[in-house]
Amino acid sequence: MKFGQWLQNHPHFLEQTYWLTHRVFTWLDPLIARLGYERMDRWLRGPEEWTKRIVFDCRMCGQCILHSTGMTCSMSCPKNLRNGPCGGVRANGHCEVFPDKPCVWVQAYNRSLEMPRYGDEILLIEPPVNRQLEGSSAWINMLTGQDKVVPKAWDQIEVIPIAEK
Numbered sequence: 431m432k433f434g435q436w437l438q439n440h441p442h443f444l445e446q447t448y449w450l451t452h453r454v455f456t457w458l459d460p461l462i463a464r465l466g467y468e469r470m471d472r473w474l475r476g477p478e479e480w481t482k483r484i485v486f487d488c489r490m491c492g493q494c495i496l497h498s499t500g501m502t503c504s505m506s507c508p509k510n511l512r513n514g515p516c517g518g519v520r521a522n523g524h525c526e527v528f529p530d531k532p533c534v535w536v537q538a539y540n541r542s543l544e545m546p547r548y549g550d551e552i553l554l555i556e557p558p559v560n561r562q563l564e565g566s567s568a569w570i571n572m573l574t575g576q577d578k579v580v581p582k583a584w585d586q587i588e589v590i591p592i593a594e595k
């Protein structure tokens with residue numbers, strides 16, 4: 431088993447690591463702001479891609495939602511789905527496109543059950559991915575709030591909770 435897969439099968443350890451990294455970045459924010467977000471983005475995106483690719487098969491979408499998806503990268507789904515599986519998941523839990531591979535979303539759900547800190551976030555509805563952020567550092571986008579900026583049309587959609595339908 432690859433090292434990245436082995437680590438992903440320990441989602442509680444990964445969520446704790448995420449929590450700690452989040453705190454460190456938030457604490458360093460004033461310094462990062464002084465150095466300049468653009469400059470820090472240039473410095474950070476390489477190491478961020480390198481580490482996250484090894485562990486998560488990261489595609490550098492620039493708006494990381496790993497903690498909301500069982501520490502499993504939803505962009506590694508061949509359909510890039512951000513809100514759960516498509517209708518093609520096989521009875522054995524494998525992917526419709528790559529039958530020999532487990533569905534990313536089945537893995538995400540199962541792993542989220544082992545995450546006491548962030549596991550419930552799997553129920554959140556994620557906005558569409560903003561392709562303009564592709565290739566940039568998700569950590570810097572988190573600090574600047576760019577990762578919360580969503581495509582315009584999404585602002586105008588009213589999300590109705592299931593119970594009110």
Ligand code: SF4
Binds near residue numbers: 487491493496504
């Ligand atoms: S959600 Fe985006 S930034 Fe996070 S691991 Fe996946 S592709 Fe990379």
